Amino acid sequence: MNTRQQILFDLDDTLIHCNKYFGLILGQFVEVIQEWFADHEITTEDIRKKQIEIDIASVHNVGFKSGNFPRSLIETYRFFSNKYNRKMDRLEEVYLHKLGLSIYDQEVEPYPGMVETLESLKSKGHHLYLYTGGETAIQQRKIDQMKLSMYFDDRIYIREHKNVSSLEQIISNGNFNRESTWMIGNSLRTDVIPALTAGLCSIYIKISNEWEYNIVDLEQTPDHILYTVGSIEEVPEAIQHKITNDTKQRTLN
Known part of the structure; x- marks a missing residue:
């Protein structure tokens, strides 16, 4: 029996850190808004709630x-400006635009165990793929900085819309066996x-500071193979667990 699997990895907050940098920028944004609107005592919760609402609507x-x-930072600023009848300032919007874009200048940092996990799976003969959401130039910069091509070669998919139809297109157009193909990521919505x-196996890596966009209800049916783990380091064991069970089942049959 061929035990080699086809494994698609998400990038942001699966292999490398992402949300924590957005959190740092949002922390600065909250401080600035509270300083500019000091007379109105806007709470951190109010600011974050409005920014998330605008940000998620844009992604949709x-x-x-x-x-x-x-x-989303600028639109949140405009919302509170209108609400409290505060005059909007072009220079303040320029500042917020630069602050928002600075997120893409952050140093790329791998999650603990990234290299060891990819090395382990590669050494066992599994075929590794990368499937990430975003703009090509930005995502490719991260891929190059982490030297991920040594694991994924040209088996890299970058999509601005990461959803059911995008994944189905990749699987249908590629040489994938759905029974032995995995999607691994931190997002319930997009991974x-x-x-x-699509009838694939999946490993959900649950992280503590998840982006609200990624959090949705999951209706799992019994015939779906889904593992939930707390870190990328648990991925090889989960995949081996299924391979072992499949081998035992075939032996019994």
């Missing part, structure tokens, strides 16, 4: 574009649900 409308985040819908 246009996908993972680099302009979404800085635009797990599309994978289960």
Whole structure:
């Protein structure tokens, strides 16, 4: 029996850190808004709630574009300016735009165990693929800085819309065996649900500071293979667990 698997990895907050940098920028944004609107005592919760609402709406409308985040900061600023009848300032908006774009200048940092996990899976003969959402130039910069091509070669898919149809297109057009193909990522919305819908196996890496956009209800049916783990280091064991069970089942049959 061929035990080699086809494994698609998400990039942001699966292999490398992402959300924590957005959190740092948002922390600066909250401080600035509270300083500018000091007379109105706007709470951190109010600011974050409005920014998240605007940011998520943008992703739904246009996908993972680099302009979404800085635009959400500016639109949040305009919301509170209108609400409290504070005059909007062009220079303040320029500052917020630069602050938002600075997220893409952050140093790329791998999650603990990234290299060891990829090395382990590669050494066992599994075929590794990278499937990430975002703009090509930004995502490719991260890939190059982490030297991930040594694991994925040209088996890299970058999509501005990361959903059921995008994954289905990749699987249908590629030489994938759905029974032995995995989608691994931290997002229930863009990784797990599309994978289960396409009839793939999936590993959900649950992180503590998840982006609200990624959090959705999951309706899992018994015939779907889904593992939930707390770190990327647990991925090889989960995959081996299924391979072992499949081998035992075939032996019994």
